[in-house]
Amino acid sequence: MIVSVIRKCLCCIGLAAVATAQTPDKNKFEKMEPALSAILQEAHAAGFAVAVVEKDKVIYSRGFGYRDVAKQLPVTAHTQFAIGSCTKAFTSALLGNLRKQGKVDFDKPATTYLPALNFSDADLNNQVTLRDMMCHRTGFSRYDLAWYLFASDSRDTLLQRMHFMKPNAPLRARWQYNNFMFMVQGMVTEKLTGQSWEQNISSQFFQPLGMNESSIGTVSLAAATEPARGYELEKEKEIKLMKYHPITAMGPAGAINSTVTDMSKWLITWINGGSYNGREIIPADYVKEAASSQMVIHGAFPDKAKPYEQFANYGLGWMLESYHGHYRVEHGGNIDGFTALTTFYPLDSIGIVVLSNQNNSGVPTKVTDLISDRLLGVSNVATARKPGPKPEDPKPVNDSSLIAHPATHPLTAFAGLYKNDAYGNFDIYLKKDSLFARFPYVTWYLQREGYNIFSPYDEADTVIDVNFKSNIRLQFMMNYSGDIDQLGFSFDPAGEPVIFNRVPQLLNIPAATLAEFTGEYKMADMLITIKQNDAKVLTMTVPGQPLYILEPVDANTFQIKELKGFKVKFIRDAQQQVIAITSIQPNGTFRAEKTSSKTK
Template identity: 45%
Template structure:
């Protein structure tokens, strides 16, 4: 039986957080109400996708918190992922099957699906759009987030979502049958964590309080208790809300990315159904938007640039090529194409333009479209050198309040056959020790130094290999005219060490 106030690791035993405080104290309740201390860390799943939920869970260990447990509300999609994995563990079935059996089927949500691949099969599947520069409408591709599914992969319609909302309004029952325990719905709709001050404003004194329950935001809307939640993904925005004491539910689905329409429509319908005086929410939003734009434009005028002009790179462009990895985020590859650097980050191809020195700013390159260099990203790629003077790392600022994230470089491997590798196989004398070089799985070269783990060798240049897990460490072989390896030199930040072949 699930107990909300038990540490979540009692159930998900493979889960590891960033520190002992989180490992020991983060409970199921903390996770469900977003009070773990973790910020969003959304770039990890969105920019660096994977098809494995287990691999996503393993990333959490490397995600640094910005607050202590229960100190501050901070939304984190990985906590929804963990709730889905918790359901899988307790019910011995996939999250998808658990939702299908316990929610979709009893609520007659027969057309609701978990993947955009299945949604595409529908003859009336919505097409998603985005808005560039407030006026340019652009069709967006569906974004598959199957692995992150519990955080928001369900595709549905207002007709079927109405059954879901009706269930909550009726204390967990649908057509008289219990779908969700009443004790759970009460707990989920109760304030578990204060989100912000939620003070009444001068213009809207009757909209106040702001707390979070279990996957629901709860507030007071013009003296009516409101429960709601919204969401966004490429091309789509949504809002689901209900007033349990008024028996009113509202679902707004739009096919535009980051749209404010759901909140405007929700409020307009709320006022009408609650018999409240008319308020022009559309004009109110437009006024607030124009004010924000004017403020931003004014700030842009007074902002001074930190960019330095006429600066040089520390290395030739080819030296920046490589695969850059962070254990909590994933990896991206930097390649030199003609005379420019490009980074392949998840589904996106980014042109890297030098900002100054070894810092680059990214611009999205979409096939068949001109590149827009007027839309500048606040996130930059900063390359760093190791003690040997080699490009060894990229840092990026993803989360406010945390140090830039370090992506360590792994050289891009060069294709090499087993026959070519065989010339390096053998024993080498390194002082009094014997170093062994061997082939594993008929394709990968390894080196074994006594007292150390076996190191995988990645071919990076002629007769030169990088130690895969040791940044800045290489093994350079000397090969004679007969094509035989005669010695190997360990190239390390603290010096070079030669080993003669026996």
């Protein structure tokens, strides 16, 4: 889901394919295994597991490579991986079960079932349906870093943030992937069942399917019998261990962990119309609906470079496409250190699941296509999906023109709390002579590029690659008073840069000192009155205007709470007596002389 902006040097680790026990159909697949091993080697991946089902049987399952590179522990068919967004089909299927019970209607507004959901546009509260959420057509872009970088364990907290998110397309006009809408689906199931989403997944799917090797969340993954460690690839061939990234609140969008053994049971259920071993797990009508087109992903004419792909649509928690004339239903998943792909061909009664412990990996797609080609009898394997061009190693960026221009402020002026209601808050602080940005699960070192522009690097990196330039830039901005009051950087590729407002650190000035500022100040014919209220807070009265609250930002300077960018600075003489105020406004600076220390 998230592409790391950090690079560091690491030794290249060689990989070997490690086999697990074979199924009775070994001969059918053994000719394929050298090619599968080659995919692992070419990708410099740690490992992967694959299982293939036909009708109601597992016809192949095997592990390749290592679940733990450092310990040389092999991947098996029972190794547990994070499956990321393959979770979505589980979440939407819960709603399918609830609909059969008459508890939910996909085409009613989601607020019918979750009144706490409150979009910024009130009309959307009456228009956005569960179906819109299930097929990504709400008009909202991803907003992923609002839950990834600004993580919270509370779904209610993330739900409140949704009020401040703005759609960038009309409802049902454009397909835009959005994880928040799947969190909402999970919350709806909680409301309607009185059980947590996690309990519902376990009771409705894990238990009846015998998915005893599946779990939810990073704590459970770490405690599994055969947990896979997650890795990312640097400089095309260097393997780096990645930490598990908890996504508790966003669980309904991507927090399930599983093995290919367990996921085979899930695939068999879908291939057999929602039933497993003769027991209905998911309603048959929902299975057909979920695997049917609900929203167009790409409406363009087929590309000659991909003649096998003639359409790409979205169902309910599943992606739909053609593959060499075969109807293909699939969903991928990616979360720190893991990539997954779950695929089935409903008309061919074939299913394939590939789970890998490589971040943003092309391995699951390559393995799935290779097996699909053989099972479907596609002769021209070269037409199978190919990954895009490999990204080039970062080139040194000549920032001399930027670096030549110093920052407008000392580093201390950039420090503080920055806030955005849709994303959350984070701190920027000074340590020694460097700036750092602190988020819930990560801390960035900020390297100045020039002016007030900085690039982020992971603080955990002890060696920073000077040739690598982050693709994220943070730009600090000034208000009319010349103070740093905002920070902007691009979180969402589909939207404008996100602006965070700096929250000034207010001083705690004793009441006796505040009393020195009280009195009357005259500017031309206008009399300004400064008082201290019962709460020991300074107030300012200007004729014909409302009462203003003054908030101390330094010993003699106060910001006007109600007026952004407006300040009042008290002037003292050589004897430290207050003699005047300067009103700092966007349209100028104005001085008023103190005429009396008494107030009426």
